[in-house]
Amino acid sequence: xNQEQLLKFAKDYTAAWxxxxxQKVAEYFSPNGFLAINGGEPAxxxxxxxxxxxxxxxxxxxxxxxxxxxxxxxxxAIYKWTLIGTHxxxxxxxxxxGYEDWKLNExxxxxxxxxxxxxxxxYKRQAGLL
Numbered sequence: 001x002n003q004e005q006l007l008k009f010a011k012d013y014t015a016a017w018x019x020x021x022x023q024k025v026a027e028y029f030s031p032n033g034f035l036a037i038n039g040g041e042p043a044x045x046x047x048x049x050x051x052x053x054x055x056x057x058x059x060x061x062x063x064x065x066x067x068x069x070x071x072x073x074x075x076x077a078i079y080k081w082t083l084i085g086t087h088x089x090x091x092x093x094x095x096x097x098g099y100e101d102w103k104l105n106e107x108x109x110x111x112x113x114x115x116x117x118x119x120x121x122x123y124k125r126q127a128g129l130l
Contacts, residue, residue: 003072005108010070010079017065022053030110037116060085060094068097077102083118090128 016024036042098118
């Protein structure tokens with residue numbers, strides 16, 4: 001993996017999120033890949049990742065994800081993002097930063113592991129859920 005490959009992958013992954021298609025996002029994960037968010041139980045495999053992504057898109061039907069930065073650290077990659085959207089239930093606008101810590105396959109075409117992190121309390125406050 002090099003920075004150029006990572007940048008292209010991250011831009012395409014961002015576009016998949018902005019398409020609001022859980023299927024397009026899930027295609028960036030290996031069939032046995034996983035997505036863990038804020039230390040929670042990981043979504044393992046395509047179907048579980050589809051459901052996890054679908055939940056975000058239902059919660060934020062106008063979701064926009066902006067890539068802030070991406071870089072390689074050892075054998076992992078960091079993808080920093082900003083999520084912007086209107087919460088479906090409260091109608092409140094959310095603008096929250098986070099990142100994913102990725103382990104990618106050798107040719108930088110699929111995510112094997114993703115550990116996502118964002119400030120859950122700030123998210124709840126902005127969304128009007130507190």
